[in-house]
Amino acid sequence: MKHVTRSLLAACLALSAVPAGAQSEVAVPAVPSAQDVPIAFLADLGSGQILHAREADRRFVPASVTKVMTTFLAFEMLDEGRLKPDQVFAMDRQTFRDWGRKGSSMFLNEGDQATVDQLLHGITTVSANDGCAVMAVGATGSVEKWVALMNAKARELGMTNSHFGTPNGWMDEGRTFVTARDLFILSRALITRHPELYRRYxxxxxxxxxxxxxxxxxxxxxxxxxxxxxxxxxxxxxxxNYLGSAERDGRRLLMVIAGTDRPAIRTKAARAFIEWGFTHFATRTLFAAGKPVARAAIQGGAARSVPLVASRPLVVSFAHGTQPKISLMVHYTGPLKAPVQAGAEVAELEIRIAGQEPFRTPLVAAQNVSEANWWQRLRNGLAGLFA
Incomplete structure (x- = not known):
């Protein structure tokens, strides 16, 4: 198996055509005043395109933004059937001693019972530290076991610069830390893997x-x-700190603001930043959802290749009034080995827009490809000889 890179030259030529009088390079619009905002990050959920990044890989203490990982872990367990919305957990004596009335709270008393649904609403809406602890103990038996699962999920998602020491972000001498880029990875998974739960909570x-x-x-x-x-x-x-999102006309932006020293600064920066992202960029759809982008070779399959498609529309952003050069390259480790399941992420499309940081977005197999039978193996072998 080897890493295969395919340049989509035809697409590049078509997309980089510059109308008369238009600029050929991106003049990225100035970011709104972000004084006293040490960390700022803005990206498009659909494509993964980063519109602005300041200190994207700088580690910082997330405080209650930690609860997004607890929420994501609970969503994963709900989808897997390991949790049920109407499942009831109680605030036991030790959990109350450790977390009762500690910071933001649902005001759970010792012995109080709450369903998973109620706890999730408390965690996501009123930032309940006690709700996180009750969820952790009820679901896994201890806060420590829950935190271990949080860190396992972080590794699974590729959050390489993050670690969690508590389920709720309470101060722990710096054992809990994240980066803006890692929070984008987490929030993208939260929304795309669990859209119905996201809308509910x-x-x-x-x-x-x-x-x-x-x-x-x-x-x-x-x-x-x-x-x-x-x-x-x-x-x-x-x-x-703040991890925020907004959606307009099918386009969703995700934002991280971190390290501000007053809530008014956070509020002003968040609102200005998200508006900047929506209003100062034009968009173009490169490929509709399900439209073939390229083909990947397959070894030992009923077909010799499989179409690669995007699971959602591939939309890119660039400054208004410009028509930048855009180049596309497909990356995958291949040939792919049969069988291949439709919808499996098997490749990435790298998108380079002049003046911006390159980014990659997943491509999936458009159809099932089963293992070849004897006749198909013979046919593929003969076709390979004359290819």
Missing amino acids: IGKPSYSFNGIVQSNHDPMIGHVLGADGIKTGFTRQAGY
């Missing part, structure tokens, strides 16, 4: 438990068109 303006109504402190919900969260965070050690 993320972006709610308030939540009531035990007769206590609390508001969501998200700086964009109700103020920015299409905004639905995802999570704020604050401790004295971390400052004011």
Whole structure:
């Protein structure tokens, strides 16, 4: 097996054609004033294109943004049937001693019971530290076991610069840390793997438990068109952080703001940053969802190759008034070995836009390819001789 790179020359030539009077290079619009925002990151969910990155790989303390990993782990368990929405967990004595009324809370008392559904609403909407602990103990038997699963999920997703020490981001002498790029990886998985659960639990303006109504402190919900969260965070050690998202006309942007020293700065920066992303870039669809992008060779299959497609529309962004040169390359380790399942991620499309950081987006097999029978093996062998 070898790494195969295919340059899509025809696509490159078609996409890089420059109309008369247009610029050939991207003049990326200036980022809105981000004074006192040490870390800022903005990317397109669909393509993975990074629109702006400041200190994207700098480790920082996430505070309650940690709860996004707890939420993602719970979503994974719900989809796998390891958790049920109506499953009931209780606040036991030790968990109450450790986490009762500690920071933001659902106000769970010792002995109180809550369903997984209630705990998730408490975690995502009112940032319940106690809710995270009850979920962890109820689902796995201990906070430590839950945290181990959080870190296993981080490794699985490729979050190479992140580590979790608690389920909720409470101060732990720096054992919990993330990067903006890793939070993008996490939030992209949260939304794309679990769209229905995301809509159910993320972006709610308030939540009531035990007769206590609390508001969501998200700086964009109700103020920015299409905004639905995802999570704020604050401790004295971390400052004011934010992982946010908004969707307009089918285009979703994800944003990280971290290390600000006042909530007003975080709010102003978040709203300005997301608006900048939506209003200062034009978009172009390179390939519709399901449209063949290229073909990958297959070894030992009923077919000698399989079409590669994007599972969602491949849309790229560039500055208004420009028509930048765009080059495309397909990367995969091949030939692929049969059988190949339709929908399996088997390749990546690398997209290079003049003046911007290159990025890659997954390509999937468009159809099933079974193992070859004797006749197909003979046919493939003869075709290989004359190829």
